[in-house]
Amino acid sequence: MKRYALIIGFVSTVMGVGTHATAGPGNVRFTKHNLSNNMDVSKGLPIGAGADQRRIYSLEVDQVCIFCHTPHNAQPVMPLWNKAMPNQTFNLYTSSRSLTPTARSASLPAGSVSLLCLSCHDGKTAINVLHNASQISSMADNGIDKIVDIGGDYDNAMGGFPSPPTGGISLGIFGGFGEYPSNMGKTDGDDFAGNNLADDHPIGFSYTAAQGESNDRLRLPEDVNTMSSGKIRFFSPNNSVECSSCHDPHVNYTVGAGTPAGDPALKPFLVMSNVGSAMCLACHNK
Known part of the structure; x- marks a missing residue:
């Protein structure tokens, strides 16, 4: 048990979350990030239409964590990642004079x-290609990664869904009638980031360095920690601002019959409520 605790602590430290509080009601089974084949509402968010329901899900795999994590042969090693990493260039928000x-x-x-x-939200990297999986439909072109069947409908946010699901994820008109295109990433909606992040909050820079240049327009890191109750996170090695500074993919914000109570104020996957711009003002001294 001690050995496992040390491993978990090491992963947390590397990811920059070792001393921070949890973001909220963390029950990934009741979020859209649960891609497992689960029709039981008591065990996870149900499949169906509506903004807070799962529209993408495996046809066979019943494991929840496997679509992001693996305990063995991970790539990259931290945090035991089970997917190929994107290798494209991303355009970041860098143009503002402020x-x-x-x-x-x-x-x-x-x-x-x-x-x-x-590795999922670039609209290009296939979400159903995993390094390690047992219930697979085929092997990837590299002869190493595994492809698992996925069902549902990306593009029809309000449409009905067959039960059990049939075919593949829709990517544009008719979705290839169930065929899996090579770029099976999301093609529309807020959860599709793409490679152009120029209209999104800046990421990939040292908050400590930026704060030192800000003429007090940014709060000191220790003040951010206090104002956010430790929920806003900066990442090693240089206190970097990343997607996970403000978002936690495991947060349950769903409220529905038969599901554990989530916190709607944390939608979409926020580490803390932004009511009254509380999360923004934890960093920005306005």
């Missing part, structure tokens, strides 16, 4: 925490 020089020079190098999120 940004500090550090923020204007932001980048997402290999190993960036934000690339974990973008």
